Amino acid sequence: MALSAVRVPSDSATGAATAKDPATAQDPATATDPATATDPATAPATATPPPVEPFNAATISARLAAAEAAVTGFNFTMALNDPTAGSVAMHGSMVVTATGHDMAMAGTTPSGPMEIRFVDSMVYVKLNSATHDKFMALDPNDPSNSIEDLTDFDKMLDQPTDADSAAITAVVAVGGPEQMDGVTVQRYDVTYDTTKIPAPVDGQSVPPTLTYSYWIGPDDLPRKMSFSLDAYSVQIGYSGFGAPTPVVAPPADQLTAIPGASASS
DSSP states (O other): OOOOGGGOOOTTOOOOOOTTTEEEEEOTTEEEEEETTTTTTSSSOOOOOOOOOOOOOOTTTHHHHHHHHHHHEEEEEEEETTTTTTEEEEEEEEEEEEEEEEEEEEEEETTEEEEEETTTTEEOOOOOOOGTTTTTOOOOOTTTTTOOEEEEEEHHHHTTTTOOGGGGGEEEEEEEEEEEEEEEEEEEEEETTTTOOOOTTTTTTOOOOEEEEEOOTTSOOOEEEEEEETTEEEEEEEEEOOOOOOOOOGGGEEEOOTTTTTOOO
């Protein structure tokens, strides 16, 4: 029975009245009907969020995909170390569109500074002095434009998180919860069958399985991914989910001709 349904006797030295004392009786307008009083034993508990279910091989791909589909984009940082080609450090954003996504990134490569934008099925590339500090506009559907290496950056952001669960051979939680970008995350090491995912490094032989590490928040969104294969490694940080930096095409006065073609500016 709830305490509000009973007057508790006073312990004062004068000896206060009980609930039966008319002088201290509860006002009928505010009195609680004993017949409708809530018993604490049966009262509903205060709602608390359920604990996050651990991932497993059967659920992780679908949960990551569903979480990503619910946001409008994200920001990212990327650090790539290739013993053959050198190191790359990039930062940028990806924005969901009606037909897929747009992306912008900028940073340094072994060849120098680079900026790339994927907007409305066009690719814009700025290589500073090599392109007069302006952007070349490339159509990825034009076979004369060899931009496969550039689109590899795009692929790195979501591989192999979108792999079918059949490609996953193990999911293991590593260590305890960590704080990352203001979010509590848990690291998971996910092992993939390499016959069922795209090769992470073009032209390099891979073992039967590869393991990627993901630091995932309670919203099923990753805040970090890392992967290594021999001396090759990639680390990507994710932030700004649902509030990515906008991606826009360069204005006309920032465009230049493709080297070898007639100048347009």
